[in-house]
Amino acid sequence: MIEIGLHHYLVVSLIVFLAGLFTVLTRRNAIGILMGVELILNSANINYVAFSRFGGGGYDGQIFSIFVIMLAAAEAAIGLAIVLGIYRKFETIDVEATDTLRG
Amino acid sequence: MSHPIEVGYLRWIVLLPLLGAIINGLFGAHIQKRLGRGAIAAIACTPVAIAFLISVSAFFQLLGLEPNQRFLLDDMSKWIHVGDLKLNLAFWVDPLSCTLILVVTGIGGLIHLYSVGYLDDEPSIWRYFAYLNLFTAAMLTLVLGDSLLVMFVGWEGVGLCSYALIGFWYKDLNNATAGSKAFIVNRIGDFGFVLGMFALYWCLDESGQGTLIFRELAERVHLISDQKVFGIAAATFITLAFFVGATGKSAQIPLYVWLPDAMAGPTPVSALIHAATMVTAGVYMIARMSFLFDMAPDTLAVIATIGTATAFLAATIGVAQWDIKKVLAYSTVSQLGFMFIAMGVGAYSAGIFHLFTHAFFKACLFLGSGSIIHALHHEQDMRNMGGLKKYMPITFLTFFVSTLAIAGIPPFAGFFSKDEILWKAWSSPHGSGWIWLFGSMAAGFTAFYMFRQVFLTFFGEYRGGQAHGHGHADHGHAADHAHAVHGGHGHGQEPHESSKVITGPLVLLALGAILTGFLNVPGALGGHHIFDNWLAPVLQAGSHGAASPAHGAAGAHGVASELAADVEHVAHSVAHDPFEYILMSVSVGIALFGIFLAWLVYEKKAISPERFSEVLGGVPYNLVYNKYYVDEVYQATLIRGTLALSRILSAFDRWIIDGAVNGAAAVVRVVARVEGAFDTYVVDGAVNLVGAVSLWAGNRMRAIQTGHIYSYLYAIVIGVAVVLFVRLI
Numbered sequence: 118m119i120e121i122g123l124h125h126y127l128v129v130s131l132i133v134f135l136a137g138l139f140t141v142l143t144r145r146n147a148i149g150i151l152m153g154v155e156l157i158l159n160s161a162n163i164n165y166v167a168f169s170r171f172g173g174g175g176y177d178g179q180i181f182s183i184f185v186i187m188l189a190a191a192e193a194a195i196g197l198a199i200v201l202g203i204y205r206k207f208e209t210i211d212v213e214a215t216d217t218l219r220g
Numbered sequence: 221m222s223h224p225i226e227v228g229y230l231r232w233i234v235l236l237p238l239l240g241a242i243i244n245g246l247f248g249a250h251i252q253k254r255l256g257r258g259a260i261a262a263i264a265c266t267p268v269a270i271a272f273l274i275s276v277s278a279f280f281q282l283l284g285l286e287p288n289q290r291f292l293l294d295d296m297s298k299w300i301h302v303g304d305l306k307l308n309l310a311f312w313v314d315p316l317s318c319t320l321i322l323v324v325t326g327i328g329g330l331i332h333l334y335s336v337g338y339l340d341d342e343p344s345i346w347r348y349f350a351y352l353n354l355f356t357a358a359m360l361t362l363v364l365g366d367s368l369l370v371m372f373v374g375w376e377g378v379g380l381c382s383y384a385l386i387g388f389w390y391k392d393l394n395n396a397t398a399g400s401k402a403f404i405v406n407r408i409g410d411f412g413f414v415l416g417m418f419a420l421y422w423c424l425d426e427s428g429q430g431t432l433i434f435r436e437l438a439e440r441v442h443l444i445s446d447q448k449v450f451g452i453a454a455a456t457f458i459t460l461a462f463f464v465g466a467t468g469k470s471a472q473i474p475l476y477v478w479l480p481d482a483m484a485g486p487t488p489v490s491a492l493i494h495a496a497t498m499v500t501a502g503v504y505m506i507a508r509m510s511f512l513f514d515m516a517p518d519t520l521a522v523i524a525t526i527g528t529a530t531a532f533l534a535a536t537i538g539v540a541q542w543d544i545k546k547v548l549a550y551s552t553v554s555q556l557g558f559m560f561i562a563m564g565v566g567a568y569s570a571g572i573f574h575l576f577t578h579a580f581f582k583a584c585l586f587l588g589s590g591s592i593i594h595a596l597h598h599e600q601d602m603r604n605m606g607g608l609k610k611y612m613p614i615t616f617l618t619f620f621v622s623t624l625a626i627a628g629i630p631p632f633a634g635f636f637s638k639d640e641i642l643w644k645a646w647s648s649p650h651g652s653g654w655i656w657l658f659g660s661m662a663a664g665f666t667a668f669y670m671f672r673q674v675f676l677t678f679f680g681e682y683r684g685g686q687a688h689g690h691g692h693a694d695h696g697h698a699a700d701h702a703h704a705v706h707g708g709h710g711h712g713q714e715p716h717e718s719s720k721v722i723t724g725p726l727v728l729l730a731l732g733a734i735l736t737g738f739l740n741v742p743g744a745l746g747g748h749h750i751f752d753n754w755l756a757p758v759l760q761a762g763s764h765g766a767a768s769p770a771h772g773a774a775g776a777h778g779v780a781s782e783l784a785a786d787v788e789h790v791a792h793s794v795a796h797d798p799f800e801y802i803l804m805s806v807s808v809g810i811a812l813f814g815i816f817l818a819w820l821v822y823e824k825k826a827i828s829p830e831r832f833s834e835v836l837g838g839v840p841y842n843l844v845y846n847k848y849y850v851d852e853v854y855q856a857t858l859i860r861g862t863l864a865l866s867r868i869l870s871a872f873d874r875w876i877i878d879g880a881v882n883g884a885a886a887v888v889r890v891v892a893r894v895e896g897a898f899d900t901y902v903v904d905g906a907v908n909l910v911g912a913v914s915l916w917a918g919n920r921m922r923a924i925q926t927g928h929i930y931s932y933l934y935a936i937v938i939g940v941a942v943v944l945f946v947r948l949i
Contacts, residue, residue, distance in 0.1 A: 119297050142933055150929065179302070212929045219927030 126167030134160035230294035236267035241353035248346025264349035272325035311364035330725035337721035355381035402478040409468015416461030455515040466502030487590030524564025531557025535665035567644035577633035580732035581625040588619035607682040618730035627667035633737035667814030675822035
C-alpha cells in the first residue's frame, strides 16, 4: 500500500493550479478561461483538505472547501450568464474581440 | 467470510487500459502522424490483451482456493478517511466479479481488434481508441471496486465514455443529440444510485456501523431490517433507489429510450458498450448486492414486473424495425429484461449466466451487422440488403449461429440461459405463471424478429446496388454513414466478405455462442450446474441452494476433482420436476413457431409483410412501428413540463422580482431629483475642480486600460511573481 502524505497532495494541487493558470493565460475563449478559474479554485480546495487532514485543524479546511465549491458554482453561473450576454452583444466569446472597455 | 488473500496485481487490470487511454488521448494525434495507425491500434489493444491474461490468472488462482474462500483483494491506497467513513481504493475479485472481468477483457479485447478493421477509413482513430480504452478501464473499475463508491466511479465513467462514443461522429447533429440523450437519461438513473448509497450508509450509521464496502455490507445489512425511511421499510427504499439506477444504466422501462438512439455510435461500440458490457452493469449491481435485495421482496416484485414488461414490449417493437442495428438494439433491451426477470425472481445466478451467454451472441450479432454495414458502405436499411449469404459466407455463418442462440434453439447458449430464467420465473417462490407466459411470448417474438432479420439480409436476392439516396425516407437513420469516405466505391459494386481482422473475432464469438451454454446445463438435462456452483458462494440465495459450506470439501485438488464434487452434490440434491421438461418443450416450440412464421412471411413469401401487418391490425402495427410513441410522450410530458416550469419561473422573475426592483428604483429617483438640485449648485463647483484634475490624470492613465482580459491576467501574474521574488530575497 502506498502511503500518501501531505507532499503528494501539494504536488497534485500545484499541478492543478499550474494547469489552471496556463489555461487562463492561453485561452482566448471566455468559457475556457472560466474553466481555468475553476481549476485554480479546485487546487485551493485540495490544499484546504490536505492541510486540514495533515495539519490537525479538525474539519475546518473541509468545511471551507465545501464553501469554495458552492462559491465556484455561483461563480460559474454568473460567469456563464456574462458570457451569454457578451455573446448576444458581440456574437463571439473570443476575449480579444471584446475590447469595448478600452480606455 | 474468511479474510481475503492480498494480491498486488489486480490493480493492473484497471491501470493498463487506463494507461493506454492516457497515451492515446494525450499523444495520439502525434503518434498517428509519426508512426501510423498501426501504432495506435497496438497501444490500444495490447493493454486489454494483457489485462485479459491477468484476469485469466486471477481466475485460476480462485479455482485453486476453497469455494467459500474465493476472494482476492488488492488494497491500492487510502482514499477517503473522514470521521467514521473509511474507504480505500481497493479492487477485489470473487467468482462474480471474476466472471465479469473475463467477459469485459475477453470480449472487449476481441472488439478492440475488430475496431481496427472496422474503422479503417476513420481519420482520427486515436480519439476512438482512447475512449474505448477509457471505457474498458471504467467498466473494470465498476466490476472490481470493493465498495459502492469505487463502483460508482466506474459507473459514472462508463456513462461518460458511452456519451463520448455515441457522439463519436459529432459533426452530425443527430449523433451528438443521441449522445446527450443517453447521458441525461443515465443521469436520472444515477441519481437513484446516489440516493440508494446515501440512504444505505445513513441507515447503517444509525447503529454506528456505517460502511460502503461490499463484504462488510453483507455482514451488517441485517442491522437495517427494522428501520424505516419515509414510512417504508429501509431495505425496500434503498433497493428501489438502486433499481432506479439499474433501469437507467441497463435500459429498462421507463428509462430505456436512450439505448436505441445510442446506435448512432460506431458499430463495435454498440457491440461492446450497448450490448455486452455497460448495459449489464445494472444486472451486475443487483447481483452484487443480492443480500440486500433478498431483504426486500416488494422490490423484487417490482423488478420482475418491470423486467417482464421490458422484455415483452421491446421484443414487439423489434418486430417492426427496418434498421439492422435498431432491431438488435431493441433485442438488447428485451434480453436485458430477461436478466431483470431473473433478478426479480431471486434467480441471480441464472441472470448472470444469461448476461454471460448474451455477451457472446449479442456481440457476435452486432459485429456481424457491422461487417455487413462495412461491406455495404454504411447501408443500414435491411430493405436494401438480401442475398448476402452468397457474398459473405463467414459473416452469414456466425450471424446465423448467434441468431439460433438468441432464439433459444438447443443446444446453443441462449437456450440454456433463457430456459433457466423461464423455469425459475415459473418455479421460484417469487415467480408466477404470468411472468413465464409473457417471458415465453417475448422469446417467441425474439425468434421471429431475429429470423426476419436473417431472411431479409442473407436470403433472397441482393436488393442494394440501385441509385444512392433511397430507403432513408421513413425512419430516422442512425447515421453510421455520416462520415463515410466513399472514395471510388459506388453502391453498384457487389458486396464482399470483410477482412480477417473482422471475421476472426466473429468466429471466436460464434464459438462462444455455441459452447458457453454447456457451462450450466440444468440437472433436468443431466447437467451439473457448473456455473451456478461457481457463483454460489457469492449469491447465497442463488438459484440452486448449492451454497452450503460442506460442498467446499473438494478444496485445492484442482479443477477436475472440484467439478466431480459438484456433480455428486447436484446429483444428490436435485429432484427433477417433470414439469420442467414440459415448460422446456413449450418454450422451444414457441421459438420454432416464431422462426416458422418468419420463414413463411419473409422467405417463402406465403404471406406478404403488408398483408401480415394488416392481419395484425393497423393500430397495433402502427403502435409498434412507432415504438409505442414513448419518445413522443416524454416530449409532451416531461420535457414540455420542464419548459413550462422554467417559463413560470421566468415570469415570476420578470414581474415580481423585477417589479420590486423597479419600485425601489422609482422611489430612489424621486429622492435623487431633490438631491440633484443640491448637487448641481453646491457640490458640483467643488467637484468640477477635482474632476478637472482627475480628467487630466485619467487621460494619462487610460493607456493601461486595454480592455483585453489577458493583459490584466498577465499583469496579475507578473505582480505576484514580483512580490514572491521580493519576499524570497
